[in-house]
Amino acid sequence: MSESTFNTLxxxxxxxxxxxxxxxxxxxxxxxxxxxxxxxGIAIGDKIVDLSILDQEGFFSDLFLPEGIFLNDSLNELIxxxxxxxxxxxxxxxxxxxxxxxxxxxxxxxxxxxxxxxEAEMLLPVKIxxxxxxxxxxxxxxxxxxxxxxxxxxxxxxxxHLPVGYHGRASSIIPSGVPVYRxxxxxxxxDMETPGFGPSKKMDFELELAFITGKxxxxxxxxxxxxxxxxxxxxxxxxxxxxxxxxxWEYVPLGPFLGKSFAxxxxxxxxxxxxxxxxxxxxxxxxxxxxPYLSCEKAHSFDINLEVYIQPDGKKSxxxxxxxxxxxxxxxxxxxxxxxxxxxxxxxxxxxxSGTISGETPDSFGSMLExxxxxxxxxxLEPEVERTxxxxxxxxxxxGFAEKDGIRVGFGEVRSQLLPAK
Amino acid sequence: MSESTFNTLxxxxxxxxxxxxxxxxxxxxxxxxxxxxxxxGIAIGDKIVDLSILDQEGFFSDLFLPEGIFLNDSLNELIxxxxxxxxxxxxxxxxxxxxxxxxxxxxxxxxxxxxxxxEAEMLLPVKIxxxxxxxxxxxxxxxxxxxxxxxxxxxxxxxxHLPVGYHGRASSIIPSGVPVYRxxxxxxxxDMETPGFGPSKKMDFELELAFITGKxxxxxxxxxxxxxxxxxxxxxxxxxxxxxxxxxWEYVPLGPFLGKSFAxxxxxxxxxxxxxxxxxxxxxxxxxxxxPYLSCEKAHSFDINLEVYIQPDGKKSxxxxxxxxxxxxxxxxxxxxxxxxxxxxxxxxxxxxSGTISGETPDSFGSMLExxxxxxxxxxLEPEVERTxxxxxxxxxxxGFAEKDGIRVGFGEVRSQLLPAK
Numbered sequence: 117m118s119e120s121t122f123n124t125l126x127x128x129x130x131x132x133x134x135x136x137x138x139x140x141x142x143x144x145x146x147x148x149x150x151x152x153x154x155x156x157g158i159a160i161g162d163k164i165v166d167l168s169i170l171d172q173e174g175f176f177s178d179l180f181l182p183e184g185i186f187l188n189d190s191l192n193e194l195i196x197x198x199x200x201x202x203x204x205x206x207x208x209x210x211x212x213x214x215x216x217x218x219x220x221x222x223x224x225x226x227x228x229x230x231x232x233x234x235e236a237e238m239l240l241p242v243k244i245x246x247x248x249x250x251x252x253x254x255x256x257x258x259x260x261x262x263x264x265x266x267x268x269x270x271x272x273x274x275x276x277h278l279p280v281g282y283h284g285r286a287s288s289i290i291p292s293g294v295p296v297y298r299x300x301x302x303x304x305x306x307d308m309e310t311p312g313f314g315p316s317k318k319m320d321f322e323l324e325l326a327f328i329t330g331k332x333x334x335x336x337x338x339x340x341x342x343x344x345x346x347x348x349x350x351x352x353x354x355x356x357x358x359x360x361x362x363x364x365w366e367y368v369p370l371g372p373f374l375g376k377s378f379a380x381x382x383x384x385x386x387x388x389x390x391x392x393x394x395x396x397x398x399x400x401x402x403x404x405x406x407x408p409y410l411s412c413e414k415a416h417s418f419d420i421n422l423e424v425y426i427q428p429d430g431k432k433s434x435x436x437x438x439x440x441x442x443x444x445x446x447x448x449x450x451x452x453x454x455x456x457x458x459x460x461x462x463x464x465x466x467x468x469x470s471g472t473i474s475g476e477t478p479d480s481f482g483s484m485l486e487x488x489x490x491x492x493x494x495x496x497l498e499p500e501v502e503r504t505x506x507x508x509x510x511x512x513x514x515x516g517f518a519e520k521d522g523i524r525v526g527f528g529e530v531r532s533q534l535l536p537a538k
Numbered sequence: 539m540s541e542s543t544f545n546t547l548x549x550x551x552x553x554x555x556x557x558x559x560x561x562x563x564x565x566x567x568x569x570x571x572x573x574x575x576x577x578x579g580i581a582i583g584d585k586i587v588d589l590s591i592l593d594q595e596g597f598f599s600d601l602f603l604p605e606g607i608f609l610n611d612s613l614n615e616l617i618x619x620x621x622x623x624x625x626x627x628x629x630x631x632x633x634x635x636x637x638x639x640x641x642x643x644x645x646x647x648x649x650x651x652x653x654x655x656x657e658a659e660m661l662l663p664v665k666i667x668x669x670x671x672x673x674x675x676x677x678x679x680x681x682x683x684x685x686x687x688x689x690x691x692x693x694x695x696x697x698x699h700l701p702v703g704y705h706g707r708a709s710s711i712i713p714s715g716v717p718v719y720r721x722x723x724x725x726x727x728x729d730m731e732t733p734g735f736g737p738s739k740k741m742d743f744e745l746e747l748a749f750i751t752g753k754x755x756x757x758x759x760x761x762x763x764x765x766x767x768x769x770x771x772x773x774x775x776x777x778x779x780x781x782x783x784x785x786x787w788e789y790v791p792l793g794p795f796l797g798k799s800f801a802x803x804x805x806x807x808x809x810x811x812x813x814x815x816x817x818x819x820x821x822x823x824x825x826x827x828x829x830p831y832l833s834c835e836k837a838h839s840f841d842i843n844l845e846v847y848i849q850p851d852g853k854k855s856x857x858x859x860x861x862x863x864x865x866x867x868x869x870x871x872x873x874x875x876x877x878x879x880x881x882x883x884x885x886x887x888x889x890x891x892s893g894t895i896s897g898e899t900p901d902s903f904g905s906m907l908e909x910x911x912x913x914x915x916x917x918x919l920e921p922e923v924e925r926t927x928x929x930x931x932x933x934x935x936x937x938g939f940a941e942k943d944g945i946r947v948g949f950g951e952v953r954s955q956l957l958p959a960k
Contacts, residue, residue: 246709251792265791272790277733278724282792283705283799287668287883288757297758299880302700302829311699313829335710335801336719336960362880368694369687370673370704371793377705377882379757407724407735458721458784459960460799461709538758538881 126215129230131161136517136526139213140394142206143350143385143527144191147236154189154239157231158209159385159528164231165209173225175212179204190243191386192465195330195349202330202349203390238384240291241352242328245463247289247380248455249324249356249471250281252446254400256474259486264364276404279446279454281471284356285377289467291384292530296357298508298537299378303361315537316359316375318491319506323424323482323514325441326354326469327448328386329462336459341412344449345389347462353383353422353514353530354469360485360505382467383514383530391525395419395518399447406450409457416447420527422473422516424482426497429509434497436487439473439480441516508536548637551652553583558939558948561635562816564628565772565807565949566613569658576611576661579653580631581807581950586653587631595647597634601626612665613808614887617752617771624752624771625812660806662713663774664750667885669711669802670877671746671778671893672703674868676822678896681908686786698826701868701876703893706778707799711889713806714952718779720930720959721800725783737959738781738797740913741928745846745904745936747863748776748891749870750808751884758881763834766871767811769884775805775844775936775952776891782907782927804889805936805952813947817841817940821869828872831879838869842940842949844895846904848919851931856919858909861895861902863938930958 127139137143137159147164148154157164168186170176179201185194194202212220220226251257254271257280261270274280290296298319304311330349333339339347356376363375399417420441427433451468472482481487484505487495491504506512511533517526549561559565559581569586570576579586590608592598601623607616616624634642642648673679676693679702683692696702712718720741726733752771755761761769778798785797821839842863849855873890894904903909906927909917916924928934933955939948 246707274724274726274733274787274790277726278788280788280792281795283707283795285668285705285882286708287885287888288881290757297881300760301880302696304696304699310826311696311829313831335712338722359880365696366700366702367791367793368696369789369793370702371789371791373703373705374876374880374882377877378880404732407733409735454796455799458723458781458796458800459710459719460707460796463709466709 127160127213128215128221129160129163129213134524135161136524136528137161138524139210140523141387141391141525142210143387143391145241145385146190146239148239149236153187156186156191156194158206159233160213162233164233164236166229166231169225169229176205176208189239191241192243196464199330199346206388206390238291238293240289240382241384241386242465244286244289244467245465247284247286247467248281249284249469250279250446250451251471252279252444252451253471253474254445255443255476256472256482256486259474259481263490277406279451281451281455282371284380288377289380289382292381292532294381295533295535296379296381297535299359299362299374300537301359301362301374302365304365311365316362318360319534320358320360320484321424321506321512322356322358322472323422323437323439324354324356324469324472325351325420325516326382326467327351329466329468330464332463333456333461335461337456337461338459339452339456341410341449341453344452345416347452348389348448350386350388351392352386353516353527355381355512355514355530355532356469357381358483381530381532383527385528387525387527392418392518394523395520395525397442399442400445402445409453410450412447412449416449417442417444418518420516420518423514425513426503427511427513428497428501428507431498431501433513436495437480437482439475439482441473443473443475444470506534508534510534549582549635550637550643551582551585551635556946557583558946558950559583560946561632562945563809563813563947564632565809565813567663567807568612568661570661571653571658575609578608578613578616580628581655582635584655586655586658588651588653591647591651598627598630611661613663614665618886621752621768628810628812660713660715662711662804663806663808664887666708666711666889667887669706669708669889670703671706671891672701672868672873673893674701674866674873675893675896676867677865677898678894678904678908681896681903685912699828701873703873703877704793706802710799711802711804714803714954716803717955717957718801718803719957721781721784721796722959723781723784723796724787726787733787738784740782741956742780742782742906743846743934744778744780744894745844745859745861746776746778746891746894747773747842747938748804748889749773751888751890752886754885755878755883757883759878759883760881761874761878763832763871763875766874767838769874770811770870772808772810773814774808775938775949777803777934777936777952777954778891779803780905803952803954805949807950809947809949814840814940816945817942817947819864821864822867824867831875832872834869834871838871839864839866840940842938845937847935848925849933849935850919850923850929853920853923855935858917859902859904861897861904863895865895865897866892928956930956932956
């Protein structure tokens with residue numbers, strides 16, 4: 117899609133105003149419902165296009181796709197076809213949905229192809245191989261450094277030279293809608309002589325965006341920043357749940373472990389890199405200059421608005437954070453180039469998350485830890501409701517969308533309730 | 539096998555003296571060769587028992603195994619059958635190999651079932667889901683603390699309260715025999731003003747043992763120390779390759795990342811927990827007392843001799859380390875109980891490694907970092923050959939075996955050559 121075509125696209129599907137799932141977006145996901153086994157869909161408005169039915173009816177016959185490619189319970193096999201093919205599939209669907217294209221619009225199968233989103237259960241979109249979490253927001257790293265280390269030297273010496281990251285737990289990544297149990301674990305606050313054990317008292321979210329890799333490398337090979345986007349299939353919202361008290365006691369010297377591994381939640385619709393192209397922006401100036409393998413020829417940042425809401429049980433939801441993906445100091449091309457510079461291989465379906473995305477202003481901080489400054493400043497939700505950390509049965513909702521010139525491309529949401537400890 | 543039966547087992551297979559693969563061991567692995575597609579085998583002496591042929595010939599017919607269970611390229615599906623079944627399979631093979639059992643010994647298919655180990659290529663035995671690396675040797679943690687932090691307070695405050703661990707990279711775990719490229723990356727020594735980039739100058743091995751999980755849990759559930767061994771299928775040797783200069787610069791505050799993720803090597807034969815039963819020993823006394831969820835009713839340590847050899851290109855190999863798995867402060871039941879106490883779920887085929895296994899004496903240190911004390915004390919290999927860290931084309935060989943009362947159960951070896959940077 118070139119920029120000039122954007123304003124001209126219109127579809128025969130009814131797309132509500134402010135829908136994230138416009139004709140310009142068309143994200144991939146995996147869904148099922150009472151009648152239907154797991155399958156691949158593309159979201160538009162309040163509908164899902166069932167790609168398996170389109171395939172059966174011959175709408176993709178000229179693409180020579182493997183049989184049953186849309187009847188898997190994850191996108192991995194589809195993504196493995198490569199970008200040339202997945203782009204063709206998405207463009208074919210876009211074409212079929214255009215207002216003046218009668219092929220699907222006036223076809224008898226249309227009712228079967230267009231499934232109501234409300235009646236669908238969304239599954240985890242990919243079977244995740246390895247999960248990496250970066251730490252790429254300077255504001256977040258600075259805030260954490262101020263609170264836990266040295267306010268005068270909040271950023272550690274390596275931070276501006278490399279995109280710091282760590283390996284996370286893939287098994288406990290769950291889709292939006294699946295509740296999370298408050299984890300139990302060890303913690304030791306300064307006033308305690310020996311560590312205690314019990315449910316975490318400092319439950320937190322982390323507002324992140326994650327990308328899914330779409331092309332494998334061989335062990336020993338590296339990816340340049342110039343080639344990096346060829347290896348990125350798309351993005352989702354990501355809530356990297358954190359138990360701050362468990363994390364604080366365990367994380368030295370090998371990093372976060374049980375304070376994170378109990379669950380991470382992701383949004384079910386994978387927004388492709390192509391759909392985000394129109395929202396590409398320059399990232400922040402990097403000073404000192406980065407090493408050559410991290411330098412970029414072009415912009416790899418994206419202007420994506422991000423929001424977090426907390427909904428106490430039985431109450432209204434309140435927005436507690438408004439941030440933007442363009443705040444990230446390190447971009448996705450640099451993250452991937454760094455990750456593979458040592459020859460570490462990637463597979464289709466690896467997940468690489470940004471780390472908490474905080475902005476400069478206090479209302480743009482992407483975690484309760486920062487918003488309440490480690491519990492010192494309660495956040496007001498409603499006149500009589502405030503929070504320092506999350507309470508049992510709170511629901512956390514993250515939203516994300518890019519918008520420019522009336523064009524909107526959004527992620528939907530990742531919504532999960534925190535249940536009491538088991 | 540009860541203790542009393544040990545000395546009475548003899549087999550019709552010729553087992554060389556000091557073979558790791560005795561009638562008492564019978565580890566599982568996946569192999570192929572020029573004629574044969576990947577399949578499950580059990581090692582004995584210099585042979586591999588091809589379980590797929592035994593199955594075809596009806597030797598397991600009373601066990602009602604899924605069709606083709608031994609014709610996979612990993613053990614995951616087999617392990618997923620559960621311990622009751624995998625124990626029966628191993629015991630059936632043991633029975634068939636007994637000296638006075640003529641069923642296989644005198645059967646016409648015997649030649650086809652017994653494959654020469656020398657002619658087989660061993661594959662990675664499991665498709666690894668998540669990989670966790672612990673840090674459970676007190677001597678190793680103390681040595682590292684002395685070198686890099688505070689010699690007076692080498693062990694960090696949390697170390698004796700919980701088995702410190704971190705998530706590692708699963709994609710780059712490779713089987714014995716596959717060479718490893720020296721990784722490139724960033725490093726910054728105290729004399730450097732800004733970080734440099736290039737091939738690591740401090741290449742190291744880490745002597746570890748890893749266990750493979752054999753039973754899944756649900757997200758939110760925990761495993762008690764009493765139940766933990768039900769979730770452990772077996773063990774392999776594990777070389778957790780480390781680039782010390784890359785690691786030193788990157789690891790604060792989120793832990794090791796590229797200094798480790800370029801490769802880890804594992805031995806191909808999975809020694810079952812049952813085969814190690816005879817070598818069970820009490821672990822070290824834990825003082826201070828651990829929290830209740832980490833306390834154990836019975837012994838979970840194993841007396842397993844471990845050795846590391848370095849073989850410079852075209853030269854003889856020299857033993858540089860002799861350690862023992864019983865040196866570990868934290869045992870496998872505690873590792874698994876801790877890992878899941880927050881509700882983190884495990885899957886069949888997760889890999890959990892011990893961390894470097896160092897003993898008290900300098901010749902028992904499990905890494906070059908410790909053996910050469912970060913390069914200060916070169917290790918003599920031959921009269922004119924010494925090492926502080928690994929050099930290009932060095933081969934690292936790790937061996938492991940348990941031995942008592944003339945009974946030997948061993949792991950074979952993990953052997954890998956370090957190639958120059960790509």
